[in-house]
Amino acid sequence: MSNDAGQEKRIPYIRLRNIKKSFGHVIALDGVDLDIYSGEVMALVGDNGAGKSTLIKIISGVLNPDEGELSLNGKTFKHLTPSKAIELGISTVYQDLALVDCRDAASNIFLGREPLKAAFFVDKKRMNRESEELLRRLKVSIPSVTTPVEFLSGGQRQGVAVARSIKLQGRMITFDEPTAAMGVSESARVLKLIRSLGDEGFAVLVISHNLHHVFSIADRICVIRNGRLVKDFRTENTNPDQVVGFITGSNRYSGEYKEENITA
Amino acid sequence: MKRTKIKLLPGNIFPQLLLILVLLAMVIFLSVASPFFLTWDNLRNVFDHSSLYIILALGMTFVISSGGIDLSVGAVAALSGVCMALAMQGGLGVGISILIGLAVGGLVGAANGSVISLLRINPFIVTLGFMSLARGLALIITGGIPIYGFPRAFTWWGSGHIGPLNPPMLLAAFMAVLAALVLNMSRFGYYTLALGGNEEALRRSGVSIHLYKIMVYLLCGVTAALGGLVVTARLNTAEPLAGWMLELDSIAAVVLGGTSMKGGRGSIAGTLIACLLLGILRNGLVILSIPSYYQQLLIGMIILSAVIFAEVRSRKGLASTHKKERSTAV
Structure with a gap:
């Protein structure tokens, strides 16, 4: 080779x-x-x-x-x-992005990794805060992390998908x-x-x-x-x-x- | 980052607000039309009847939110009631008998979910099969003959008194609060909605979709069994043909309440309001002595108009919000 x-x-x-x-x-x-x-x-x-x-x-x-x-x-x-x-x-940002359209950006970014408080409730505040920080770091700007991703543009959705990959502890x-x-x-x-x-x-x-x-x-x-x-x-x-x-x-x-x- | 002026919250609760308005309009109309409507005895009656529908529709809200459907709930309610009755006849305690009935409901639910998820078969046809199966079992084990005469501790669940209220109402209220917390704030609720929104996305996030799907149907089976408890206790009779068409009533209430048949969106509050609305409608038609044939007709019309309205609104509304959101996002 x-x-x-x-x-x-x-x-x-x-x-x-x-x-x-x-x-x-x-x-x-x-x-x-x-x-x-x-x-x-x-x-x-x-x-x-x-x-x-x-x-x-x-x-x-x-x-x-x-x-x-x-x-x-x-x-x-x-x-x-x-x-x-x-x-x-290893995480993959698929062509179809595999996002849950009707859920907001924060819920998508943390999908499968939701932080809990009191062992039962999803810690939505923390999810929103950390999602905002992560998207800011990636310079992805979306209207709000509580906007369902179906309302986002292609590039914004890509940004959300990338943020999720990173949240999954992706190194590649x-x-x-x-x-x-x-x-x-x-x-x-x-x-x-x-x-x-x-x-x-x-x-x-x-x-x-x-x-x-x-x-x-x-x-x-x-x-x-x-x-x-x-x-x-x-x-x-x-x-x-x-x-x-x-x-x-x-x-x-x-x-x-x-x-x-x-x-x- | 620019924030949009249009928050999505009003859009999300809009169908429920409209339901509340319709509900209020009906209450006002019926109060004026009949002196009997706005009496505590009558309202208590409405709540009492609605509580059964509420209990079943709560489980159904989860199933429909997850993108599925469960046609077996009426039959499961009957089968669970029959099982509770047989357990008591066999000399078991009331508490144990109720638990057995709930376990039977959960078991049928889990079986529904397993076949749907593991074998990837359409939920409509699977639950149709289990509907017939559960009804058949209920008829076979009773020989088609109703079982009646239960201890007071059991019938209390249907006709007891807790202050001005009764156990079914409190059970319905308790279950509704619990369901709202679970659907909106727990991981299970998040995954239920994600299942309905995009099952593949959930799978790729490393979540066991089989586990959660089975749990959703299991939950629906248990709420159906709770409905069976209420029906059986209220009538002091375990009737193998109880809960006939109850599946359609609960599906209607869930859809009327704004939960999407496509899955991904579910509203416990909406389900609750829709059950009350249908309860008041039935009650109002009786009070105004309108023949019961018209009840069916009217309920059908209301459900159709609600679904058509919601669909038209989501097609138009989503498209316009979509543009606005995009243009403001820079």
């Missing part, structure tokens, strides 16, 4: 080795090795069906890989479950198409938020089709194609044309994909 990232000294937050996954006779992932580091925004790019979503589902414990292993905190796992992943600090946050179906200024705000998470020391994994967005926030760009990780760039060492070349497979390099391009 070519790797010009030069991160040998640092210990990755999560290390994937030889991850394979097929659905029936369709091979979704064909031996992926990937290291994701804290304090770094890593973008995973690739065409539709390249295996990006399968990979993040394996990382978040939703899918079990057929082969390979994941290492975190010095431990090695054959597979994770959603609750195990949360326990290990994965985004699946965070700027899909979002306006220009809205996207800019979300990208800024993602970038700031990297700067705060979180390990950030972003899946996106939008190379412009990817180049504006990522430290590293990994290209996945036909279930294999074909290139791992430092962002400063590459350009969009080169990345597109690897995504589509027109940019050949030593080794791995000879056959397709000859016939194409």
Whole structure:
């Protein structure tokens, strides 16, 4: 695997080795090795069906890989479950955000982790206060933490979803198409938020089709194609044309994909 | 951070305010139309009758808030009453017999919830099945014959006196306060509403949705059994056909009270007011000697108009608040 990232000294937050996954006779992932580091925004790019979503589902414990292993905190796992992943600090901001629309922002941020007082009552005041603090820290501005999230804009909802990931003690946050179906200024705000998470020391994994967005926030760009990780760039060492070349497979390099391009 | 001028609170309690207004209008109208309406004896009668509906509708509020429905409550009330009666006939104490009846209700509720949640089957059809099953069991174990004649300590639950009030009223009031606290302020209540709002979000937060769903139906089974206690004690008879159509009355009250059939929103206060409103309506029609056939017709019309009104309002209202909230959020 070519790797010009030069991160040998640092210990990755999560290390994937030889991850394979097929659905029936369709091979979704064909031996992926990937290291994701804290304090770094890593973008995973690739065409539709390249295996990006399968990979993040394996990382978040939703899918079990057929082969390979994941290492975190010095431990090695054959597979994770959603609750195990949360326990290990991996949280995923899903495309559909998985928010409870009719509940307010504070209730969503603390969903499953509500603080109690007198062992019975949910401590709503504390939830509101801590939600406000957290959103302020993330520079997400919403009308009020007691507003049902169905009244919030796409970017604000994304902010609430991120705040919830952090409340779940997430140390690694994965985004699946965070700027899909979002306006220009809205996207800019979300990208800024993602970038700031990297700067705060979180390990950030972003899946996106939008190379412009990817180049504006990522430290590293990994290209996945036909279930294999074909290139791992430092962002400063590459350009969009080169990345597109690897995504589509027109940019050949030593080794791995000879056959397709000859016939194409 | 700019704060919106439109607080959502008035919007949320608006349906309940409207219900209170309708309730007041009915009270005023009936007070004028009949000298008997505003007497303590009559009002006591209204409260007494409403208490049964309130007890059942409280459990139903949880189920509907969680995005489900429970059609088995009427049959469960009958089955629990029959079980209490048989336990007493068998020589068990009143307290133990009541607990057995409540346990039977809880058991049927938990069975409802388990099938719905673990096997992911539509709650409508599952509870329809358990409705028939519970009714059938009640008929089989009694041979279809009502059981009557219970100790005074048992009938007290239906026809006793506590000052000017009676046990069913106090039970209903106590349960309503408890239900409001649990639904609005406890984790169980938060998860009940989250289940109705977005089950998947709750699951991904690491909460056991099976556990909470089963608990919601279990709770509804227990409130149905409490209803069975009140009916059986009041009539001094355990009737296997008791509580006929009670499930529809309680669903109607819950929806009239502003709880969303889609789940995610529930109002205990609304349920309480709606039960009283329906109680006063039934009472008023009797006082004004309007034939009982018209009762059905009128109740149907009220429920339909309430649901249509709520739906239209939420479609229009939500859309406009939505825009305002967005534009003020910078």
